[in-house]
Amino acid sequence: MRIWKNLSQDKLAMTSLLIIVVTVIVGIFAPLFAPSDPNEVNMSLRYASPSFEYLLGNDHLGRCILSRIIYGIRPSVLWVVVVLFISVLIGAILGFLAGYFRGKVDAVIMRLCDTMLSFPGYVMALAIVGVLGVGLENILIAFALIKWAWFARVIRTSVMQYAELDYVKFSKAIGTSHIKIIYKHIIPVTFSDIAVISSTSIGSMILQISGFSFLGLGIQAPNAEWGMMLNESREVMFTRPELMLAPGLAIIIVVSACNFLSDSLQVAVDPKLANSKKSNKNNLPLSKRKIQQKEVAN
Structure with missing residues (x-):
């Protein structure tokens, strides 16, 4: 509120x-x-x-x-929101596990994130599209496979700063289950952070989806998509710029x-x-x- x-x-x-x-x-x-x-x-x-x-x-x-x-709103915006939700969900689950339990769980998840983040995003997306083929569905799959690692790392950092608070330690001391502690004490205070990092990614993902479609790797004709519409009108960009x-x-x-x-x-x-x-x-x-x-x- x-x-x-x-x-x-x-x-x-x-x-x-x-x-x-x-x-x-x-x-x-x-x-x-x-x-x-x-x-x-x-x-x-x-x-x-x-x-x-x-x-x-x-x-x-x-x-x-x-x-x-x-x-064109559907592939350019709505499907981006769906992929963003999936990426944030995967990243949040792994981020909560890593930030709350620490130790070996944290080490394994973070090394996996480091591996995914060591490759440039566009290179990874092109590699996945090269394996799966062109098309909007494959671009969305590529984005979901790439973005979760960044969300997991950021959410882990947010969880770590709240997992050491006194009331969380007290809940652990009285024997409250880990799931209940995460649900009752950690998720409410980290929700705002998750909302912020999610909102910051929507714009860039819309641009990336449109960029891949402009290059002919995204949605295919005759379906409508904003990036593909730009690609179709570039041949007459000087004679009919309004297109x-x-x-x-x-x-x-x-x-x-x-x-x-x-x-x-x-x-x-x-x-x-x-x-x-x-x-x-x-x-x-x-x-x-x-x-x-x-x-x-x-």
Whole structure:
């Protein structure tokens, strides 16, 4: 409740949350909001300008761009949320085990995480796609296999700082089961940290999914996806730049909303960050503030 109260006082956060909620709702109920079939080919409307029937015009196959933008929410946003949930769930389970039990359990899990994190994410994703083949499903599987290690390491650090508190030690001393301690004492205090690190990853994952689709490794035609729509319109980017505008703006708006909401969520969880931002002139980095202070002193 405290987090929601702090978050509701931030107009930018509420605007970003509204954009995300509306995007998700439109994506889930895409058949109700899309004016046309996104895969319907009509060569007589090839590169047609916007009209009352087709508000954003038509692409190189005469398909409705607005309908394809709406249906593109599903692979570009909704499936990203699903994969993020799976990755966070796996990372949380392993992170809780490592941070709470320590010892050999921690050593085994962390060495496994170190192995996964030793490879660059894009290289691992390309390797998995090379083995499984191109397609949105394989990209999502690759992301789930890669992201969990980072979440496990971050969540482990959060759990470790709470597992040594006095009330947790007292619960252990009176014989409370480990599962009950984790459920009753550890999860509630680490939930906000998990929410913050999850929100910070949504925007980057949307960009990565769109990037792979732009390269032709993600969702395949004729299905709609924002990155693939950019790829399809790049051949006429100088003669018909408006074809790239719609999917490009969709990516920018949603990713920006996710990033703004993530920043506001961090401030809501830790109000001290808000005070530090207010005291930070012009929101300059610490290094630049020191330089500025030296210049004033001189």
